[in-house]
Amino acid sequence: MREDFLHYAWQHQYFDKTDLRTTGGEEIQVLRPGQRNADAGPDFLNARLRLGEVEWNGAVEIHLRASDWQRHHHQTDQKYDQVVLHVVLTADADVRRTNGSLIPALPLGPRLAPDLLARYEALVQAPPAAALPCAPLLPQVPMLTRTMMTERALLERVERKADTLATLHEHLGHDWEATAYHALMAAFGFQKNSEPLGRLAKAVPLAVLRRHRHDARQLEALLFGQAGFLVENEETQGDAYLTDRRQEHEFLRHKYGLAEVALAAHEWNYLRLRPANFPAVRLGQLVGLLHRRPALFDALLTATSVAALGEFFAGAPAPDYWRQHYRPGRAGKVPALGKSSIELLITNVVVPLRVAYAHHTGQPELVESSVGLLSQLPAEHNQYTDLYASLGFEHRTAADSQGLLALHQGYCQPRRCLHCAIGARLVGGSAGQLRVVR
Structure with a gap:
């Protein structure tokens, strides 16, 4: 016990x-x-x-x-x-x-009561390999209970992400534009390169970026230079674009004293990444966004639909060079920021950022409308969401997917059955509810 x-x-x-x-x-x-x-x-x-x-x-x-x-x-x-x-x-x-x-x-x-203890043990003594301990007992749980628990887990997941951004906001001197900048930079790493992109945001402070974001050449020089992508080597030798941006970066680096915080090329991850996800490609897409969307936070906050947010991201393409190069000096046609990537950015940045702001300013209606954006996005599919869907959980939108992932990570995987409304109902019911459906 x-x-x-x-x-x-x-x-x-x-x-x-x-x-x-x-x-x-x-x-x-x-x-x-x-x-x-x-x-x-x-x-x-x-x-x-x-x-x-x-x-x-x-x-x-x-x-x-x-x-x-x-x-x-x-x-x-x-x-x-x-x-x-x-x-x-x-x-x-x-x-x-x-x-x-x-x-x-x-x-x-x-x-x-012995029957109460038996129902509890039926859950927690499930084999370690069982992703969902209560799977055999789920037919005994009303769909309303499952739906309410998934929605609760969704809100908890969004709130955790919002709390992280609220802490970042405080660390950045209560600057919401800087918070949006740092959050987007890390998110464009799409897990594999989130950490170095997060450090790049620190290596190019927003105060510096604001002075040059309207000049595409200087913006590219700052970000690609601080990222370590402008160094001369066998692949980049003789590349006129890189040579020009490297010279501009040298000037800006000395002007703002940025040398010590610059990243090196070896700090980026390429293993098991498709070329469309290479860090220089993602950084190029970010540069396009930062150049053409000067008021990041305001745009993300005031967008009223997923369609408007999709236009915000898709309507700011990368610079020409980075639409033709996967890596510095290595040519190849590069696809634009894809629909699925935009959906992930809305899920992982836009929604929690708006919720963090809503809590900070006391706007509960903004929390509701922001979380509601997830219901406008299609469901994600992976081994966990598909497992829950196969067991009868609703799985139609990203709100469902995020709720199911939160349910798995926060309750099922750590065996926190008694903190879950589904497990609590199974344990707290009558002895007859212990019947296992096979």
Whole structure:
């Protein structure tokens, strides 16, 4: 058994409360079990209990064994002095606060219904290779429960991304345009080159970029030069375009003192990438966007549809040279920024950026409309989304895909079944619900 099962049983009061008493014999009445604490400190806060004739308001800490209190060093942590009841599976030790006072204990082991425990074990004891522990039991879960849980997981995923951008916004001096610039730079790496492109955003600060973004030649020199793509070698020797941009970069690099933060050509990743995803290609597309779209954040914020955002990205092509070269000095016809790439940028940058701004400015309606953009995008397909779709989960739009990915990564993969509405329903139902459908 894992501790989260006791959390679940206490939160929902799924145990026999007949003649409920502490190990010391005091009668217990649970007036309010408290709220789950996601931060450091006791597991449940603001609980309201009657122990004997005294009513207590405080915290509840939960362990499998009472002796875990000492193993976790709570006896020396003042955050745990607010605990008024120690709920355990097995009461194998007395525990005390930092001042030495005894904390009453409630052993739940004898009070847990066998069928409740059996339903829990049916989930968590699924083979490690099982991507979805509750798959055999899913026909017993109403579609409404599945849909609501997927939507909840979607919102959690978007909020996590928005929180990351909110932190970036704070780090960048509360500049939303700079936040959009850094977020887009990293996103154009499409995983393989996200990290070096993120560093390139730091290597060419927006304050410098703003002075030259209307001059295509200088903009290309700054970004490709700081990226390490303008160095002379066997492939680039005699290339007039690269020679010109290299000379311009030398001037700008010295002017702004950028030499120390420049990247080297070997820092970019090419392994298992199609030429259309090569870093110079993606950087060329970014340069086109930065040159033709001077107000990035405002455009991303005010777009009212996926079609408008598609035009924003697709209508700013790369410079001519980078539409004809996959790598510096290596010619070849390069495709424009594709529809699927634009959809990923909307999903991973535009939506969370707008949500972060909505939270910052107190606009809940903007959160709703921003997340709604995902419903205008087609569903993504990979091994995980296809698995859930095969089990009857709705999978029509990117909102569904993002929700299913969040469900897998946040709940199914780490076996957080009792934190999931689907798992909680299976565990908390009647004994008859344990029937496995094969």
